[in-house]
Amino acid sequence: MTEFTSDSIGCPIADRLHLIRANIPPEVKLVAVSKYTTTDAVRAAYAAGIRNFGESRVQDSKIKQTELADLADITWHMIGSLQSNKARQAIAQFDWIHSIDRLSLAEQCDRLIQELGKSPKLLLQVKLAEDPNKSGWTEAELLADLPELKKLQNLNIVGLMSILPLGLSEAQAYEVFESVGKLAAKLRSLGWNNIQELSMGMSADYAIAVKAGATMIRVGSQIFGVAPIHNDREK
Numbered sequence: 001m002t003e004f005t006s007d008s009i010g011c012p013i014a015d016r017l018h019l020i021r022a023n024i025p026p027e028v029k030l031v032a033v034s035k036y037t038t039t040d041a042v043r044a045a046y047a048a049g050i051r052n053f054g055e056s057r058v059q060d061s062k063i064k065q066t067e068l069a070d071l072a073d074i075t076w077h078m079i080g081s082l083q084s085n086k087a088r089q090a091i092a093q094f095d096w097i098h099s100i101d102r103l104s105l106a107e108q109c110d111r112l113i114q115e116l117g118k119s120p121k122l123l124l125q126v127k128l129a130e131d132p133n134k135s136g137w138t139e140a141e142l143l144a145d146l147p148e149l150k151k152l153q154n155l156n157i158v159g160l161m162s163i164l165p166l167g168l169s170e171a172q173a174y175e176v177f178e179s180v181g182k183l184a185a186k187l188r189s190l191g192w193n194n195i196q197e198l199s200m201g202m203s204a205d206y207a208i209a210v211k212a213g214a215t216m217i218r219v220g221s222q223i224f225g226v227a228p229i230h231n232d233r234e235k
């Protein structure tokens, strides 16, 4: 795992990005999670070559996206839990949504995509380890919902996303990440051939996630520093 030693703290964002990049294969997409940081820090990461940015609140990210409109080739990823009343805005604003975590949200997105004529790439958020604090389909729930999901022809579902519960050992984390990949393979064998992306791994566990087959990692604090508040819920 990449660990920042004390002398890397205060390092420019570019140096941190180099360290992470050096640790992951080039084909793994690095989503820089900018939810707690400033637009200046986003610009620094952009200057260092990052084009994928992740946000967890629809309204905060709107402000950022407006200020950064001159950086026209940024791909914006919605990674936070999405309330129904924010779905319209999320579809309008984001290129990817990683957090489709329930059938009712999928159905709503299907209608909105038709209406808005904009179709972001979608990931289904799964929860393959017990975690009272996170949402997402269990494997059984997702398999049960597949027939209904299949009917939603406007959705561009390209993969799975997962967030691990806190406090797992490395071996446990690897096992859970691996099970996400196995579920994706199972879905492909059932005809869901577009389920190719695995969005998994954050600052603390991205190296394990990559070993277990992640195609995209979502890294915030290891790039931008640790944020004072950790509250992903929309106000």
Ligand SMILES: *Cc1c(COP(=O)(O)O)cnc(C)c1O
Pocket: 033, 035, 056, 079, 080, 163, 201, 202, 203, 204, 218, 219, 220, 221, 222, 232
């Ligand atoms: C905040 C967040 C991240 C990034 O977390 P870090 O530990 O700061 O890297 C990744 N994924 C999701 C869903 C998040 O909400």
